[in-house]
Amino acid sequence: MQKTFLLGLALVMTGTVSSAAAQSLTGAGASFPYPLYSKMFAEYRKDTGVSVNYQSVGSGAGQKQITERTVDFAGSDNPMSDEAMKAAPGRLLHVPTAIGAVVPAYNVPGVTQPLKFTGRVLADIYLGKIRTWNDKAITALNPGVTLPGLPITAVRRSDGSGTTYVFADYLSKVSNEWKNKVGVGNSLQWPTGTGAKGNDGVAGVVKSTPGAIGYVELVYAKQNKLPYGSVRNRAGKDVLADNGPAAAAAQGVVIPADTRVSLTNSANAGAYPIASFTYVIFYKEQKYGNRTQAQAKALKNLLSWMVTTGQGYNEALDYARLPSTVASKARNIINSMTYGGGKL
Known part of the structure; x- marks a missing residue:
């Protein structure tokens, strides 16, 4: 009975750790969308409890940080080139969030x-x-x-x-x-x-x-x-x-x-x-380093919100919303994310 209790406690603790990890996401990159992202992420935290720490350090630094896998996602106003993406240890995806x-x-x-x-x-x-x-x-x-x-x-x-x-x-x-x-x-x-x-x-x-x-x-x-x-x-x-x-x-x-x-x-x-579009850049395969499935799912949920509900904040901050056809492509890209090879 003691072993069963300890096993149950371990499972609860593991779930708690995964859930806690999923309560915080990090991003870095473009200053171009920073006013919009500040608003989006504040509203997203109110809605979900998930905090997003986004550092406005420039698109070049953001691209470097996602390549080095030190953030969950990067912000960039220009898409990375094929050559630049080859330097990354996994396949990178781009999703536009606004037009500026x-x-x-x-x-x-x-x-x-x-x-x-x-x-x-x-x-x-x-x-x-x-x-x-x-x-x-x-x-x-x-x-x-x-x-x-x-x-x-x-x-x-x-x-x-x-x-x-x-x-x-x-x-x-x-x-x-x-x-x-x-x-x-x-x-x-x-x-x-x-x-x-x-x-x-x-x-x-x-x-x-x-x-x-x-x-x-x-x-x-x-x-x-x-x-x-x-x-x-x-x-x-x-x-x-x-x-x-x-x-x-x-x-x-x-x-x-x-x-x-x-x-x-x-x-x-x-x-x-x-x-220009402004993009978020992230890995298609989310199982790398010590990332949990909960963390990967939290990122997918955030990105999905940004190209749907989050679009409602664009125009008040002088960014154009994504055209419906582009938003549809963005959702398809987000839905292609995997964890351990399986659908996320």
Whole structure:
């Protein structure tokens, strides 16, 4: 009887440990979705009791941490390349959680209406070719606006950044000079500019520096009360970022089954041209290290909630919801997760 009691106690204790482990999940990566994830995870804890500790350290760091299996999931605004995923010890999956817009936020004293930009002008600013706000390339786009001869301080990310990747991906599509001289990546060899860490860091430098311009996710411009400009899209329309134009960037785009795709420079006439999915990245096979099945199930439940109920928090925080077809693909990917080879 004593052995039976001890065995029963051991089983109860094991279940308790597994349950406790499942009450906490960790993630790290992109600052782009951090305002949204902060809200989502706070609400998720209220609903389920499961806490999610997400560290806003940049997409590059998030990709590194999931590769090293030090977090349950990573956040990234750009999908990992095939080559980068080969470095991981298991198969990685990507699930989009929102569509966000990267905007040119600026601090130009005396200018009260939104400025207009083209991709070529933005590229030339960050190439160091346009150096003052009254440069003819900017004034030509903004007739009737008195622009000062103030030097431009181009603010960019100093950390490995998915926001940088999205911005550079767009610039490479509209400027051959940018494509050939700088290219695309989470970290770049910048021709000019002042570096800052995270979307919040870039926004902070822009806010405190007259003459500055920086690329940030839309919500960071709004939270910091920074003006931001419209960007001319492929159809020749000057579009100011908002949920509708960001969502339009995904319309007409063929979304592959693994959802890894670029949305920048959309051909859709109503689309904002610097938009992107933001992703969570995790392992298909969840049995690794000392992970329990309860922990794996908790991650699956969280991800499923993020692409269904959690979508209700997107628009209030200036992120577009996932299109229904994309949400369906996301659910299929999440449902493919396994534990020990079996369905989770």
